[in-house]
Amino acid sequence: MPDQTTIDELLSIMARLRDPAGGCPWDLAQTFRTILPYTLEEAYEVAEAIESGSLEDLRDELGDLLLQVVFHARMAEEQGSFAFPxxxxxICDKLVRRHPHVFGEADLPDAAAVRVHWEREKAAERARAPGGAGAATLDGVAAALPALVRAQKLQRRAAAVGFDWDAIAGVFDKVREELDECRETLAAPVDLHARVHEIGDLLFSCVNLARHLGVDAEAALRTANHRFEHRFAYVEAGLDRAGLQPGPAVREEMELLWEAAKSKP
Known part of the structure; x- marks a missing residue:
């Protein structure tokens, strides 16, 4: 269990920083909107720490993310809206409500059943919220989410009400269809917006494929980014050893080094 004294100490420090009489001018100047970019940044740094495999980094980044929660809660408390407790x-109430197989008598025998219940409970919560009785299936999927993450959530919501492919073969066919439509935009002059539209459809269908394969699309792309960085660094290091600089004139050498990089662990 967390050390309550430690939590209280953090809350006390935040209150001191926001104290108009002797607090920090920078902290006092912040609002929910100005702090938002830092909150998003800290969440991504938690993800980076997890992917790096460093538990020490994860500990530090979780602390930074917790600070964001405490900061927002403190500002809300100052406005008389809510406080950290x-x-x-x-969240305690929500966790108990969404886990009736642990805290109640429900029978949810496996992870798939738990996921179905979780989505149904979230839908019920949305319906119970003020103005939620007539809410549409896709209402409430935050527009500020990264596009891949938001695509996954939209697709899961639609799938939960039966709007989904019956078999993964149809998803593969859809990806091929969207890729062909992107290729068609090269065959004749088209408006740039049309290409944006087709590329968007292709990416959306790829996210759908990832979902059907049980892969998180955002995590998969982050992994691909890291892999590309690692391999391209190998290419540049190889060129440097040969006294060369990256550029079109050494394209053949770059390709050879790239293939070599792909064989490295």
Whole structure:
């Protein structure tokens, strides 16, 4: 269990930083909107720490992310809206409500059943929310999410009400169809917006394929980015050893080094 004194100490430090009498001018100047970019940044740095495999980095980044929660809660408390204990109470209630197989008598025998229940409970919560009785299936999927993450959530919501492919073969066919339509935009002059539209459809269908394969599309692309960085660094190091600089004139050498990089672990 967390050390309550440690949590209290963090809350006390945040209150001191936001104290108009002797607090920090920078912290006092912040609002929910100005802090938002830092909150998003810290969440991504948690992801980076996890992917690096460094638990020490993860510990530090989780602390930075916790600070963001405390910061937002403090500003809300100053406005008389809610405080940190209300945040904790809300998530505790939600976890108990969404796990009736642990805290109640429901029978959810495997992870798939738990996922189905989780999505149904979230839908019920949305319906119970003010103005939610007539809410559409896709309402409430945050527009600020990274596009790949948002695509996955939209697709899961639609799938939960039966709008999904019956078999993965159809998803592969859809990816091929969208790729062909992208290729067609090269065959004749088209408006740039048309290409944007077709590329968007292709990416959306690739996210759908990832979902059907049980792969997180955002994590997969981050992994591909890291792999590309590692391999391209190998290419540049090889060129440097040969006294060369990256550029079109050494394209053949770059390709050879790239193939060599792909064989490395």
């Amino acid at each position: 209300d945040v904790v109470r809300a």
